[in-house]
Amino acid sequence: MTALTLRDFVAGYDPDLPIVKDVTLDVPEGQVLTILGPNGAGKSTLIRAVAGMVPIFSGEVRLSGRDVTRAPAHALARAGLGFVPQTENVFTRLSIRENLQIAAELLPRSARAARVAAMLAMFPDLAARPEALAGSLSGGQRQMLAAARALLSEPRVLILDEPSAGLSPKLVAQVFDSLRRIAQGGVTLVLVEQNVRAALALADRAVVLVDGRLAHDAPAAELVGNPLLGQLFLGARAA
Amino acid sequence: MTPQLLVNGLVAGTTIGLGAIGLSLTYSILRFANFTQGDLIAWGAYLTLTVASAIAGLLAGLAPATPLAPFSFGWTLPVALLAGMALTVLLALALDAVLFARLRARGADAIILVMAGFGASMALRAGLEFIYTSAPAYFTHELQIARPLGLGMRATPDQLLVLGLTAVLVLALHLLVTRTATGRAMRAVSENPALAAVYGLDVARVVRVTWIIGAGLACVAGVMSGLLVQIRPTMGFDLLLPLFAATILGGIGSIPGAMVGGLVIGLSEALAVQLLGAEWRAAAAFVVLVAVLILRPSGLFGRGA
Numbered sequence: 001m002t003a004l005t006l007r008d009f010v011a012g013y014d015p016d017l018p019i020v021k022d023v024t025l026d027v028p029e030g031q032v033l034t035i036l037g038p039n040g041a042g043k044s045t046l047i048r049a050v051a052g053m054v055p056i057f058s059g060e061v062r063l064s065g066r067d068v069t070r071a072p073a074h075a076l077a078r079a080g081l082g083f084v085p086q087t088e089n090v091f092t093r094l095s096i097r098e099n100l101q102i103a104a105e106l107l108p109r110s111a112r113a114a115r116v117a118a119m120l121a122m123f124p125d126l127a128a129r130p131e132a133l134a135g136s137l138s139g140g141q142r143q144m145l146a147a148a149r150a151l152l153s154e155p156r157v158l159i160l161d162e163p164s165a166g167l168s169p170k171l172v173a174q175v176f177d178s179l180r181r182i183a184q185g186g187v188t189l190v191l192v193e194q195n196v197r198a199a200l201a202l203a204d205r206a207v208v209l210v211d212g213r214l215a216h217d218a219p220a221a222e223l224v225g226n227p228l229l230g231q232l233f234l235g236a237r238a239a
Numbered sequence: 240m241t242p243q244l245l246v247n248g249l250v251a252g253t254t255i256g257l258g259a260i261g262l263s264l265t266y267s268i269l270r271f272a273n274f275t276q277g278d279l280i281a282w283g284a285y286l287t288l289t290v291a292s293a294i295a296g297l298l299a300g301l302a303p304a305t306p307l308a309p310f311s312f313g314w315t316l317p318v319a320l321l322a323g324m325a326l327t328v329l330l331a332l333a334l335d336a337v338l339f340a341r342l343r344a345r346g347a348d349a350i351i352l353v354m355a356g357f358g359a360s361m362a363l364r365a366g367l368e369f370i371y372t373s374a375p376a377y378f379t380h381e382l383q384i385a386r387p388l389g390l391g392m393r394a395t396p397d398q399l400l401v402l403g404l405t406a407v408l409v410l411a412l413h414l415l416v417t418r419t420a421t422g423r424a425m426r427a428v429s430e431n432p433a434l435a436a437v438y439g440l441d442v443a444r445v446v447r448v449t450w451i452i453g454a455g456l457a458c459v460a461g462v463m464s465g466l467l468v469q470i471r472p473t474m475g476f477d478l479l480l481p482l483f484a485a486t487i488l489g490g491i492g493s494i495p496g497a498m499v500g501g502l503v504i505g506l507s508e509a510l511a512v513q514l515l516g517a518e519w520r521a522a523a524a525f526v527v528l529v530a531v532l533i534l535r536p537s538g539l540f541g542r543g544a
């Protein structure tokens with residue numbers, strides 16, 4: 001069963017100037033896919049469009065086979081699509097607990113309180129002062145809160161935009177640890193990363209986006225240490 | 240200066256505060272200065288008056304409309320108020336569906352929304368004058384004697400009721416916003432609507448709730464003001480400057496702030512009337528507004544610039 005399908009997907013900010021061009025992609029259930037590519041290739045635009053944050057101009061998106069191309073963002077979230085933006089991914093004027101409670105609203109009512117408690121138990125930094133405003137957290141702690149809330153809502157497909165960007169090496173390791181755990185739980189993961197080495201180590205499969213188009217699609221292991229990757233990045237930069 | 244000024248100012252401030260709460264909520268969630276808020280206050284008063292008259296007409300001869308002692312009005316007014324609130328809410332939701340929602344869907348700038356609201360405000364006011372004429376109307380013709388409260392202050396039972404009802408409404412609303420899932424969703428949408436949607440919150444529902452609260456409170460404010468003063472088609476428009484001054488003074492988005500802002504504006508107006516004369520009433524709100532913008536633009540309860 002495919003968890004996420006894109007067909008001739010075209011998206012961007014201006015219909016006359018699409019950023020993502022004719023992307024077709026099948027992500028099987030349980031797969032960990034990483035999307036790589038040079039700066040400005042359109043990786044963020046692609047996944048933000050899938051999540052309902054950027055206009056889709058043509059083509060379609062399917063979630064577990066169901067056409068959700070025109071579904072509003074909140075309906076996608078309720079249908080099991082989790083998305084964590086790279087920045088501004090928590091509500092800074094809400095408390096840590098309230099951020100988690102909003103995620104818990106995607107679960108059956110009876111499960112909510114226990115899941116919030118379980119998630120706090122898993123992240124001691126957050127549990128230390130759950131009533132503090134998320135805006136008072138450090139950058140790393142905010143990413144942790146964003147990851148915790150994504151985990152909490154139990155999405156079937158989880159898409160993350162550079163979850164390790166700007167974090168210390170120790171925190172990067174922590175983030176990839178928790179991603180590995182999420183993947184082991186059977187969640188389909190789509191990961192945009194600049195940290196190519198760590199992303200390839202985690203992923204089953206990698207695609208490379210260059211100038212809004214899929215330039216390469218291979219098992220992740222094949223790309224590790226592959227000079228092709230450097231060429232794709234450098235080629236695109238030179239162009 | 241007399242202690243009575245305190246009573247007069249606070250009573251006038253309740254209407255301003257309740258109206259300002261609606262303004263503050265629409266500002267923080269819909270991100271535009273809603274000029275129709277004043278007219279929703281006037282429409283709320285007239286719709287409630289219409290329902291009250293209709294009830295009285297239907298029951299004519301059946302039950303004499305005796306006032307509910309010690310107040311100046313009978314039971315028809317509270318019943319009519321509930322109906323009036325529902326109708327005012329419907330009016331606001333219709334206005335949003337016909338006008339503001341369409342502009343939002345097109346990604347219109349805030350300035351377009353403000354101008355659209357300004358136009359709608361004029362139409363709403365003209366509609367009231369057309370239907371009800373510009374002659375003042377009253378909920379009651381009973382006269383009320385102000386009773387001594389001590390310290391040289393006097394208030395009518397109606398005035399005390401208005402103060403009490405306002406306190407209850409503001410407290411209830413504050414709890415709603417700070418303690419419930421609906422309030423949490425409102426705060427999340429006010430901070431980042433795109434993120435709220437991606438995280439599963441139905442932004443359209445939050446927008447509806449905002450109109451419901453704003454219009455419901457506007458109706459209560461209109462009825463309170465109509466009960467204590469009189470009902471006029473321009474009563475809402477005349478409140479616009481005080482409403483904006485109270486909203487900005489309290490800090491946009493803060494419910495207790497809007498209420499405190501309303502009371503401060505009410506008191507300043509009462510002070511201006513006493514010290515300078517009645518024609519200076521409107522100037523008081525303006526002076527407070529300018530002072531806040533210069534000294535503390537984020538307002539008393541605001542989040543800083």
Ligand SMILES: Nc1ncnc2c1ncn2[C@@H]1O[C@H](COP(=O)(O)OP(=O)(O)OP(=O)(O)O)[C@@H](O)[C@H]1O
Pocket residue numbers: 013019037038039040041042043044045046
């Ligand atoms: N909000 C926006 N409005 C208009 N254009 C945008 C917007 N965001 C991004 N773009 C443009 O879209 C193109 C792709 O940007 P995008 O952020 O998707 O790339 P990316 O692959 O995620 O890059 P990076 O690796 O730097 O994150 C760029 O040319 C960028 O300028």
Ligand SMILES: [Mg+2]
Pocket residue numbers: 043044045161
């Ligand atoms: Mg990006």
